[in-house]
Amino acid sequence: MSGRWQGSTRRDELPADWPAIRAAVLERDRHRCRWLEGGRYCARWANQVDHIRPGNDHSPTNLQALCADHHAIKSSREGNAAPRVSRWRPTERHPGLL
Template sequence: MTGRWAGSNRRAELPADWYTAIRPAVLQRDEYRCRNRIDGRVCGRTANQVDHIGDKHDHRIEMLQAMCADCHAKKSSRQGNDARWAVRRQRPAERHPGLIG
C-alpha cells in the first residue's frame, strides 16, 4: 500500500470526539477483536482500528466496527479500487488517433 493517509482529508471529516469517545467505545464494545468477516467467519484478531460499516459519514456507534490493521487495509484498498474503476467506466471510450472519421 503506497499512499495510506498521504493526501487524504479523511481525518478532517471525523467528528471532534472521534479519538476521545467514539473510537474507544467501539473498540471496547468489540473487545478489541476484529469483526471483519472472511469467508463467513469473523477474523477475530486483535483490533486497533475502527471501520465504518456503511456510509463513511455515519459515525453512529452501531454503524462502526473494530478491525485489525490487515483487514482494514484490504477493505479500504478494495473500496478505493472500486471507486477508481467506477470513474473509469464513466469516461467515454477514446478514439484511436489513427482512425479517420
C-alpha cells in the same frame, strides 16, 4: 501527516469526539477484528475502527473494529470500486471534423 493519511482529507470529516467514539467501538468489540469470512470472525487483535458503510455516518451501528490487515483489504476494495476521475484533459476533436 504521514503514511496512508498523506494527502487525504478524511481526518477532517471525522467528528471532534472521534477519539472517544473510536475507543468505545474498540471496547465494545473487545479489540477483536469483526472481519467475517466463511461464517467466522477473524478475531485477531483490532486497533482500527472502520465505517461499515462508506460515508460520514459515525454512529456505533455503522462502526466496527478491524485488524490492520483486514482494514487495508477493505479500504483497498472500496478505493478500487470508486469512480475514477481522469487527471488528463479530454481528447479534443480534430478541427476538420467539427
